[in-house]
Amino acid sequence: MGDISTGQETQVPTPQHLHGGCSKVPSQSLFYASGVALSGWRWRQCGLTSNVEWNACMHSKPTTEIFTDLLDAKQIPDPFLDENEKLVQWVGESDWEYACDFTHNAANAHAFQDLVFDGLDTIASVYLNDELILESTNMFHAHRINVTGKLHDGLNSLRITFHSALKYGKDRQKRHGHYRSFNGDHSRMHVRKAQYHYGWDWGPVLMSCGPYREVRLESYAAQINNIFVDPQLSCDLQQANVSVSFDAAIDQDVEVNVCITSPSSVRYHSTAIVLKSETHGLLSLTIPTPELWYPIGHGAQVFYTADIKLKASSGTILQSTTKKMGIRRVRLVQNPLEDQPGSSFYFEVNNNPVYSCGANWIPGHSFLTSMTDADYTAALTALADSNQNMIRVWAGGIYEPDIFYEECDRLGILVWQDFMFACGRYPCYPEFAASVKKEAVDQVLRLRNFCSIIVYAGNNEDYCIAENLKLDWDIDDNSGDWTSTNFPARTIYETYLPSIIAKYSPSVPYHPGSPWGGNGTEDPTVGDTHQWNVWHGSQEKYQLWDKLVSRFVSEFGMLGFPSVKTINKFVTDPKQRYPQSSVLDHHNKADGSERRLALYVMENLRVNAMDLESWVYATQLMQAECLSFAYRSCRREWRGPRREYCGGNLVWQLNDCWPTQSWSLIDFYGDRKLAYYAIKRVSANLSLGINRTTPELKALKGPPEKITDPPHDLSFKTYIFDIWAVNMTLDNFDAKIEVRLFDIITGALVEEKHLPLCSLAANRTTELAADLAVLQTTAIQARMLTPDGVVVARASDWPQPLKYVMLPCASDMGITLTVMDGLVEIRSESPVKCLQLYLPDESRNDVIWEDNGADVFPGDVYVIKALGLEEGDDVRMRFYGSS
Known part of the structure; x- marks a missing residue:
């Protein structure tokens, strides 16, 4: 393994050229991809015999990895099915080898050749024609290796040995000490590999390896890379000063031409001469009254196009590159508040405050090369379609x-x-620190051209680990070097990473970690928090979410089962398809989840049956209810200037990396849980919120002899409710509000209220009414209407917990479905909780419900659109109390 055994990562010296070899460039380009992507990979296991035969990859993709290749060759069972994960652990404990051949025509080649590696997973020794040219120990590094003079005229061979990352980590652990982690083998602290590969509380242990990103041969006479088109927008948004910077590898004086074209086809030009002795270049130009990029819901997503040409003195074009550029100004606003302690925490884009409503993203697959561009598009489009505007990587x-x-x-x-440090006490010894610095530079250089990135965070919950383990964390110590303490990675989060951001992407804010508030990780008045006292922690009732809101809730969630259709795909034995089966338990990686899930279901819902279909519906309904309470409570606290008491909420989590029971909104095979639709309704730009409360027991305020515990309080309770409106648009909105109270058993309209026409202020919440009396036998429906009577939003509220609600017989509720092309109309004579539409034919993948699981009330036709649905389709329904 060469220098890998010492923890060093090396690029084997190659002949120097131009500016002293590409290794002098601060980081190699992950963007510019001229030349040929290598493919035709073959693979084999190392260490069995000296003459192990090669296996050809059964695909022609330029990227690959060992698990998918073993699956294609039918040499392992599918780890996603049943309990097969247990049978493939040997894969991650083994060393593997990949190779491919490529041709080089010396007569037609340019003067210089580089092999470019966009990512190797993870502990890799690279050989060109049996000569060691690179050793890499970081999955997140990119490498550009000058191979000029090393290529054969004709056939060349590239071979990469991937050593077991698990064994490598164990060796590092022996050398540098034991560093504790939560989730996964503790040795992962030493290995710069995707940490979820070691297993998480929603994912399996599948330690893959291989060339998971492209390997390219680039041939050039002159080249610029690490191109950064950086528009600095003035505070008044009236001018953008654009700088175009790059690294140069040239052996002659060249001319660099930049032409930036606006969305309305206005062109701006700049030209510079770069001398052959120079290794960097910079051009500048000014764009007056620029057209701006906005987040969804706040404006259009418009882009400028930057065409960059590298020309020889003869006029020959040596290189041509095109980049998109979105112009926007971003701030993380942490200002004092009007009448609450602490400070705000929200993002401002182009001087507009933005409430961040979104989700956390985990890798979309345990086998990264299985993700396609279409998969990414589908997942992110689903997020946008659910009225959410932020994703946390x-x-x-x-x-x-x-x-x-x-x-x-x-x-x-x-x-x-986020930077890739999660749930652990990471080391910071010299070799590790050097690898981390290169990782950060490589990735920031790649990511800085994307206008959607508005904040970098140093880690996930590593400060929580420091608190939990009682590490040396003196907040008043600002020395910047904590490598000699038992919390050495603080140096990474508070010194290395912010300096790299300041140098390479200065317009994007940096946050040391998540959660982090500057004075611990649980202060609800400063910074962001992870609110896990629903599910984890003190396991609070989710109806109390209004007491759990902080300035920015960047994690919270509730577990729910995937669809029965998804379960049927990964549980192959029909006898195992019941809620407590060993296979389903194996696929649930959350410690103690069965008890916690049962607690929240049984505490809140009436459970009449425990068959799989009933349990899936119950867990999904409970998850939807919980997250609705959370979203409503957080958004209610976005109250306008200097009253931004909550600036955002990011649910854990959008997606899954394998078929599992988890906190996801969308399961592994793409089925949307009821929570997805609940969040979509609550997160609409125009929405309503209702909160039903029980006043504090008067005895609690009386003399001690009158204080009693809740189970023995026999007093009659008066229930009240509040109602508020959310207008996240950028314009005031005139609305009529209608509130109707229905008897749940009879369906009779008990009371109807019409609030005066009101103007809902833009980009904030407006309180509409408070302390309205309500009987505990009634369900509440509120509707927001335009002045001319068009319904634009609905909300409902039911007595809590739902398990106490007395319901009529399902056959007496008078529910009718009218199925038409592209939609279903739902009518009911009684209030209905969480009516879910579905097709019994599991082979139907062509129907996408735009809404589902809604509450339906008498006198209000509820329309659900469904892409691909046709009149005559067998649409069925289930609802709370239907079984």
Whole structure:
């Protein structure tokens, strides 16, 4: 393994040229991709015999990895099915080898040749024609290796040995000490590999390896890379000063031409001469009254096009590159508040305050090369379609490929980008620190051109680990070097990473970690928090979410089962298809989840049956209810200037990396849980909120002899409710509010209220009414209407917990469905809780419900659109109390 055994990462010396070899460039380009992507990979296991036969990859993709190749060759069972994960652990404990051949025509080649590696997973020794040219120990590094003079004229061979990352980590652990982690083998602290590969509380242990990003041969006479088109927008938004910087590898004086074209086809030009002795270049130009990029819901997503040409003195074009550029100004606002302690925490884009409503993203697959561009587009489009505007790239996964950020740019999704440190006490010895610095530079140089990225965060919950383990964390110690303490990674989060951001992407805010508030991780008045006292922690009732809101809730969630259709795909034995089966338990990686899930279901819902279909519906209904309470409570606290008591909420989590029971809104096979639709309704730009409360027991305020515990309080309770409206648009909105109270058993209209016509202020919440009396046998429906009577929003509220609600017989509720092309009309004579539409034919993948699981009330026709639905389709329903 060469220098890998010492923890060093090396690029084997190659002949120097131009500016002293490409290794002198601060980081190699992950963007510019001229030349040929190598493919035709073959693979084999190392260490069995000296003459192990090669296996050809059964695909022609330029990227691959060992698990998918073993699956294609039918040499392992599918780890996603049943309990097969247990049978493939030997894969991660083994060493593997990949190779491919390529041709080089010396007569037609340019003067210089580089082999470019966009990502190797993870502990890799690279040989060109049996000569060692690179050793890499970091999955997140990119490498550009000058191979000029090393290529054969004709056939060449590239071979990469991937050593077991698990064994490598164990060796590092022996050398540098034991560093504790939560989730996964503790040795992962020493290995710069996707941390979720070691297993998480929603994912399996599948330690893959291989060339998971492209390997390219680039041939050139002159080249510029690490191109950064950086528009600095003035405070008044009236002028953008654009700088175009780059690294140069040239052996002659060249001319660099930049032409930036606006969305309305106005062109701006700049030209510079770069001398052959120079290794960097910079051009500048000014764009007056620029057209701006906005997040979804706040404006259009418009882009400028930057065409960059490198010309020889003869006029020959040596290189041509095109980049998109979105112009926007971003601030993380942490200001004092009007009448609450602490400070705000929200993002401002182009001087507009933005409430961040979104989700956390984990890698979309345990086998990264299985993710397609279409997969990324589908997942992110689903997020945008659910009225959410932010995605957090969580720190235990990967820095996602360009297509992820391109789609966020296109859709107007804001990106919270973590650095890849999650749930552990990381080391900071010299070799590790050097690797981390290069990782950060490589990735920031790649990501800085994406306008959707509006914040970098140093880690996920590592400060929580420091608190939990009682590490040396003196907040008043600002020395900047904590490598000699038992919390050495603080140096990474508070010194190395912010300095790299300041140098390479200064317009994007940096946050040391998540959660982090500057004075611990649980202060609800400063910074962001992870609110896990629903599910984890003190396991609070989710109806009390209004007491759990902080300035920015960047994690919270509730577990729910995937669809029965999804379960049937990964549980192959029909006898195992029941809620407590060993296979389903194996696929649930959350410690203690069965008890916690049962607690929240039984505490809140009436459970009449425990068959799989009933349990899936119950867990999904409970998850939807919980997250609705959370979203409503958080958004209610966005109250306008200097009253931004909550600036955002990011649910854990949008997606899954394998078929599992988890906190996701969308399961592994793409089925949307009831919570997805509940969040979509609550997160609409125009929405209503209702909160039903029980006043405090008067005895609690009386003399001690009158204080009693809740189970023995026999007093009659008066229930009241509040109602508020959310207007997240940028214009005031005139609305009529209608409130109707229905008897749940009879369906009779008990009371109807019409609030005076009101003007809902833009980009904030407006309180409409408070302390309205309500009987505990009634369900409440509120509707927001335009002045001319068009319904634009609905909300409902039911007595809590739902398990106490007395319901009529399902056959007496008078529910009718009218199925038409592209939609279903729902009518009911009684209030209905969480009516879910579905097709019994599991082979139907062509119907996408735009809404589902809604509450339906008498006198209000509820319409659900469904892409691909046809009149005559067998649409069925289930609802709370239907079984």
